[in-house]
Amino acid sequence: MTTSQQHKQYTFVVKQLTSRELKRKYSRSYLGIIWSVLNPLLSMAVLSLIFSQLFRRSIENYPIYYLTGYILWQTFTGATNSAMTTLVDNKMLLLKVKFPMDLFILTRVYTALINLCYSLVAYVVMLVVFKISLKWTMLLAPFIILCLFLFSLGISYILATAYVFFGDVKHLYTVILTLWMYCSAIFYPVEQLQGFIRIIIWNNPLFTYINCLRKAVMYGTIPEYIEFLQMILWGVGMYLIGYYIFKKSKNKIMQKI
Amino acid sequence: MGLSAQRRREIRKWQPQELEWQDIVVKNVTMQFKRVKDEATSIKELIVRTIRGQQKYEMFTALNDISFTIEKGEVAGIIGTNGSGKSTILKIISGALIPTRGTVWVDRKKVQLLTLGTGFDPELTGRENVYLNGAIIGYTKEYIDKKYNDIVKFAELEGFMEEKVRNYSSGMVSRLGFAIATARDTPEILILDEVLSVGDMFFRKKSEAKIREMIHGGSTVLIVSHSTSVIRNNCTKAIWIEKGRLRLVGDPNEVCDAYEKLKDV
Numbered sequence: 001m002t003t004s005q006q007h008k009q010y011t012f013v014v015k016q017l018t019s020r021e022l023k024r025k026y027s028r029s030y031l032g033i034i035w036s037v038l039n040p041l042l043s044m045a046v047l048s049l050i051f052s053q054l055f056r057r058s059i060e061n062y063p064i065y066y067l068t069g070y071i072l073w074q075t076f077t078g079a080t081n082s083a084m085t086t087l088v089d090n091k092m093l094l095l096k097v098k099f100p101m102d103l104f105i106l107t108r109v110y111t112a113l114i115n116l117c118y119s120l121v122a123y124v125v126m127l128v129v130f131k132i133s134l135k136w137t138m139l140l141a142p143f144i145i146l147c148l149f150l151f152s153l154g155i156s157y158i159l160a161t162a163y164v165f166f167g168d169v170k171h172l173y174t175v176i177l178t179l180w181m182y183c184s185a186i187f188y189p190v191e192q193l194q195g196f197i198r199i200i201i202w203n204n205p206l207f208t209y210i211n212c213l214r215k216a217v218m219y220g221t222i223p224e225y226i227e228f229l230q231m232i233l234w235g236v237g238m239y240l241i242g243y244y245i246f247k248k249s250k251n252k253i254m255q256k257i
Numbered sequence: 258m259g260l261s262a263q264r265r266r267e268i269r270k271w272q273p274q275e276l277e278w279q280d281i282v283v284k285n286v287t288m289q290f291k292r293v294k295d296e297a298t299s300i301k302e303l304i305v306r307t308i309r310g311q312q313k314y315e316m317f318t319a320l321n322d323i324s325f326t327i328e329k330g331e332v333a334g335i336i337g338t339n340g341s342g343k344s345t346i347l348k349i350i351s352g353a354l355i356p357t358r359g360t361v362w363v364d365r366k367k368v369q370l371l372t373l374g375t376g377f378d379p380e381l382t383g384r385e386n387v388y389l390n391g392a393i394i395g396y397t398k399e400y401i402d403k404k405y406n407d408i409v410k411f412a413e414l415e416g417f418m419e420e421k422v423r424n425y426s427s428g429m430v431s432r433l434g435f436a437i438a439t440a441r442d443t444p445e446i447l448i449l450d451e452v453l454s455v456g457d458m459f460f461r462k463k464s465e466a467k468i469r470e471m472i473h474g475g476s477t478v479l480i481v482s483h484s485t486s487v488i489r490n491n492c493t494k495a496i497w498i499e500k501g502r503l504r505l506v507g508d509p510n511e512v513c514d515a516y517e518k519l520k521d522v
Contacts, residue, residue, distance in 0.1 A: 009397060016392040020378055020385070027380040093393060095353045166303070254353055255290065 013099055017107040018114060021082075036118035040071055044126070047187050058189040061130050064218060069186035069210045071119045072145075076152050076206060077177055079112035083156030084163045084170060091257050101253075102246065105160050109153050116145065127217070135220035141213060147235035148209045154238030157246040164253050184210060205234035279362075280446055280477040281327040281350060286359035288320040288345055288501075319345045321501045322359070327494070332478040334492035334509060336485065336516055342501045343481050347450055350479070369394075369444035377430060379423035383414060386422050390437050404440045411467075412436035413460070432460055439467055447471060448479045465491065485513040 026032040044067045052062040059065045086104045087094065094101055162169045183197070184206045193201065201207050208230045212223040223231070320342045327333045337343050348354045349361055351370045377386050387408060391401040409415055412432040422430060449468070468491065472478055482488055488495050488509050495512035497504040499519075505512050 005397075009392075009395065012398050013392045016389045020381060020389055023385070024378065024380045095348060095351075099393075099395075168301075251355060 010099060010103060014103055014107050014110060017104070018111050021107065021111040022114065033118060036115050037122045040067060040074070040119045041122045041126070043070055051187055055189055058191065061132070061218065064126060064130050064132060065214065066187050067123060067126055068214050068217060069184065071116060071123060072148060072210050072213060073181065073184060073186055073206065074119065075112050075116040075145075076148065078115060079109040079152040080155050080159055081173070081177075082112065083108035083152075084159040084173065087160050087164050087253065087257065094254070094257060101250070102157075102243075105156050105246075106153070109149065109156050112152070113145075113149055132218060135217070137216040137220050137222055140216040140223070144209055144213050144216070144231065147231040148206075150235035150239040151205055151209075154235075154240070154242030157242030161246050161249045161253065164249075164256050180204070180206065183207070186210065205230065205238075208234070279326045280329045280331075280364075280367075281479065282360075282362040283326070283346070283350070284324050284360050284362070286320055286323045286346070286349060286356045286361060287318065288342075288349065288354065289357045290317045290319060291315075319501055320349075320356070320498075323498065323501075323503050324359075325496055325503065325506055327477060327479060329477055330475060331494055332472055332480065332492045333494045333496060334480045334482060334488035335496045335498060336482060336488055336512065337498040338483065341499050343483075343498060344450065346498065347448060347479075347481055351448060363446065367445035368448060369438075369441065369446065370448045371435075371438045371450065377422055377434065380421060382421055383409075383418040383425070383433060386433070387418075387437055390434070391440075394438065396441065400441075408433075408436045408440050411439075411463075428457060428460070435464055435467075439464075439471070444471075445476060446479070447476045448481075450481050451483075485517060489513050 022033065026035060029035060031038070044063050047066050047070075048063040051066070055062055083105045086108045087101065090104050094104075159169065159173065183201055183204050185201055190198075190201055190207070190211075208227055212227055212231060215221045215223055323342075323346065335343050335346065345354070347370070349356050350363055351368055352365050378389065381389065384405075387405065388398075388401055392398075396404075409418055412429075412435070414429060414433060417425070417429065422433075425433075447468075468478070472491075478491075480487065480491060492509045494507070495509040496506050497512050497516055505515055
């Protein structure tokens with residue numbers, strides 16, 4: 001097989017696996033994939049109900065502020081949480097297949113990305129509802145999402161490798177995610193925080209992604225030079241680290257499984 | 258267990274001299290798994306034990322110095338009781354595992370490994386599973402499109418393909434698996450892992466005929482089974498592995514007789 005043929009075959013495999021993931025996720029519900037659109041809307045409604053009064057003065061368009069953070073956060077957690085267990089879930093297939101097992105991890109992260117695309121439908125509708133005007137900075141969104149994708153992929157490689165050896169990574173990660181979520185300023189204004197926690201939040205890659213998307217979509221400002229650098233470095237850097245760790249452990253993974 | 262770079266180089270470099278007749282050469286293969294005694298399954302435990310120096314390993318030898326060759330066009334059967342190392346040797350031949358010592362020479366591009374019951378998703382329909390499974394074992398989309406009707410017909414599942422696999426009987430699932438796996442143009446090396454005891458009597462006849470067709474197409478076939486009748490009926494050579502050691506290689510009838518005698522005792 002030539003490289004391009006092989007490439008085509010891998011694309012086909014990832015597509016098939018992704019469509020399986022999507023079908024399976026909603027296989028027992030009536031609304032199916034529509035839930036990917038409804039979920040962010042419902043969550044936005046809940047949070048807005050509670051917090052929009054509280055943060056009325058500090059955040060305008062609170063629902064959009066929250067939704068922007070929420071969809072990116074969901075993409076990240078959806079990707080990493082599902083990719084973490086993918087090697088163990090597909091144990092039987094791993095011994096049979098002729099393609100690299102990275103594809104299983106890629107598939108789960110890609111599935112989260114497809115889910116994000118559905119959520120974006122809800123997002124766009126809400127942008128119209130809240131009369132957010134069109135800005136050319138919105139064109140930055142795909143770039144931000146690409147960086148987030150790479151970042152999630154890197155983390156997923158590490159988690160998937162770790163999970164093969166230790167089942168409790170899963171439980172530990174749940175706790176870490178909770179902490180991480182509170183440090184990502186998804187539903188509160190970041191300006192009110194001071195000191196140590198402020199430093200953490202400003203150095204949190206996920207906050208950078210969320211903040212840049214908010215800037216681009218809501219306020220029409222271009223992220224600063226340093227923020228661009230942060231986004232790219234976290235994304236590419238984490239991808240490379242994750243991939244390196246995964247490659248290193250590949251043989252061990254096969255034996256363990 | 259990491260492999261040293263030197264060991265990797267050795268594996269890559271090794272090439273048997275006379276390869277005109279052999280398709281698979283297994284030479285002095287030993288496979289050891291490092292098993293941690295009551296393994297630490299949590300990070301906390303691991304850290305505590307490592308600090309205390311309590312990590313105890315025991316070596317488990319799954320295969321011990323196994324050598325055999327399979328010639329082109331031969332139909333070889335590997336027989337042995339459960340847990341004797343049959344599937345480990347298959348994983349090594351198909352490249353999923355790298356042996357601790359020894360080498361295997363085989364052109365992995367030609368190998369088609371056929372196992373059943375893996376890779377089906379009960380929540381998908383029969384049709385979706387054909388595409389998913391086909392993609393996984395390396396068929397292109399165009400190829401599956403072309404072969405789709407043949408697959409359904411061979412599996413005798415006309416009218417069931419839009420049904421979820423969850424609702425299939427186990428026989429239907431294995432028939433579909435067999436049909437997908439054998440849809441390809443005859444591979445040069447075919448490895449069958451317990452596939453010839455699938456479905457009812459009629460389907461079994463049909464699948465054996467299909468395998469024979471592949472054998473006549475010039476494939477080298479490696480069958481793994483714990484059923485002596487499968488080996489007797491199909492193979493030209495039998496390899497008996499017991500508790501990780503090679504017991505006997507030779508004529509299927511002789512090997513099977515010896516194997517059955519051991520079982521009776």
